Amino acid sequence: MRKNSVKTKTPSISNAARLSVAPMMDWTDRHCRALHRLMSSRALLYTEMVTAPALVRGGALHLLTFSPGEQPVALQLGGSDPAELAQAAVMGAGEGYSEINLNCGCPSDRVQSGSFGAVLMETPGRVADCVAAMIAAVPADIPVTVKCRIGVDDQEPEQVLPDFLRRVRDAGVGRVQIHARKAWLQGLSPKENRDIPPLDHDLVVAMKSEFPDLHISLNGGVTTLEQVESLLARGLDGVMIGRAAYHDPCSILLDADRRIFGSPLPGRSAPEIVEEMYPYIESHLAAGGRLNQVTRHMLGLFAGQPGARHWRRTLSENAHRPGAGIGVLQAALETVGEAQAA
Template sequence: MTTETGPAGEWRLSVAPMMDWTDRHCRVFHRLLAPNARLYTEMVHAQAVIHGDRERLLGFDAVEHPVALQLGGSDPAHLAEATRIGADWGYDEVNLNVGCPSDRVQAGRFGACLMKEPALVADCVAAMHAAAPANVPVTVKCRLGVDEMEDYDVFRAFVDTVALAGCRVFVVHARKAWLQGLSPKENREIPPLRYEWVHRLKRERPDLVVAINGGLATVEDVLAQSPGLDGVMIGRAAYHEPYRLHLMDRALFTPSQAPEERADLLRKLRPYVEDCLGRGVALKHVSRHLLGLFHGQPGGRLFRQVLSEGAPHAGAGWELVERALAATTRRGAAA
């Protein structure tokens, strides 16, 4: 299936935008692990895009494509301007956050609280859609609802309202959010998952691209949810245990190919790391994203320890990564 935004397959596997985590270094690492995945920035407020340090906020490496810019905000004019800027920087997609439940986000009247204002979200999407080039889709990441909203028809009406404004791609976190009384972490765990709502939406709105997010942590989860939908979005599992992302990419796109070894994948990052070091970027800014690569493996704790203790020191370079790998190998051999 194709839409005016491009092939639905472009969203078959993606990595969720995660604050303080999915920065440019993380995304380059994830691209090595998952050559076919769609990557997302951390959420950036539209005002920050307009007035902030754009190189710091928007800069990315060419290997990250396809990569999407996620925006926060609720002012159509500001979001339109930020969309123009993001497209000029070369992003392949601009996504509007209608799912984050944090107090700080709510105070700014954006994120999940916008589920209560579908007409405003539609105005924002229409403005962004008008500002974006034809080859840069404007998409929405949302929840099933917020607070007492427990009605599938209300959720579908929200999607229909926003779709009429020009959004053809919806990434749905298959939980509602409680705006009061639960922390963001609790909002990722306590409200029940309703995968069936997302599948029903796709059946009833087959012209839309619908991807599912929430609680998907294993290859088995991904393969179970993929049929009938246009994609799956992986969140914290891809960060805490990044090798799982590699296994998911293989299972979805090249199931006949054996997965690569963790050490081989990591060594492919060396040119990027050394380029960063040459530009004055401290190793710790890259290495923090690597700590979970050997999670659950013999020597995994030593790998994490060597990296986390050594990377903050001035002058730490690639040789520290090799020491961490060597420690893992020794522990694995001993086991």
């Protein structure tokens, strides 16, 4: 199997998990992670979900590609067969990921049909078997973690969530990420499942009190660093942010190292991040890639600032064109500068 040339590990993956960017299908690919890593050197980044069958049966090893510069980065797996997940976890560990995460929270129809994702909340015994097999298969220094919901459909979260956490803890899991909403597997689309079920942050905080030995991160409804700081102050070990970190990454990540991790270094500006992306983009283009494969993740860099609309429009209208290169970004930055100077 091809291996990354450098296998680096964060000194403390648990500390990196004080703030993490959630795994998001079609969004948190390697280009997105390269951008986010420039903005925060400390936050824990996650891959998109990769299914164990795709790796084990399909041989889709290209799905594991990442740069050592993305570290600390975690691989999220989807699946429900313990032996298959164990094989996929070994593949991920061999590629150098700092963590292997099991998806027990995705509510999409495609995931349900494969008997994994949020539907696994209904079979905590199977989840325990899966994580036990994964833990036994990978080196001891690579944690196996679980991302889950507080429950699904008509389940009572106050009853099912403690049982679920107890089972995965007893199977050897030391860290979990809890999306503080139910998933409705019938009647709501995946998009609606991200917004309609009510949030219950208090329940997740209560789980930390009930399971003090578990490292618990809260996911769902967090859009600012102020909220992150407040939730950490309530005793949670970490906070995971999804869409806000993607659509407005500067507000979440640029000052995260200082405010969440205590770094003395000041955060950089959005224009500086754009220019620091140039070498990565040039390397991607030289390898035959297209500009818009990277810039689609950069559209929100100036969210809420003068010139944001011009930035998005310049990239959207030009980055897909044949031969598009760094000049598109330079032109887009000029439009931002002109708008902010006006």
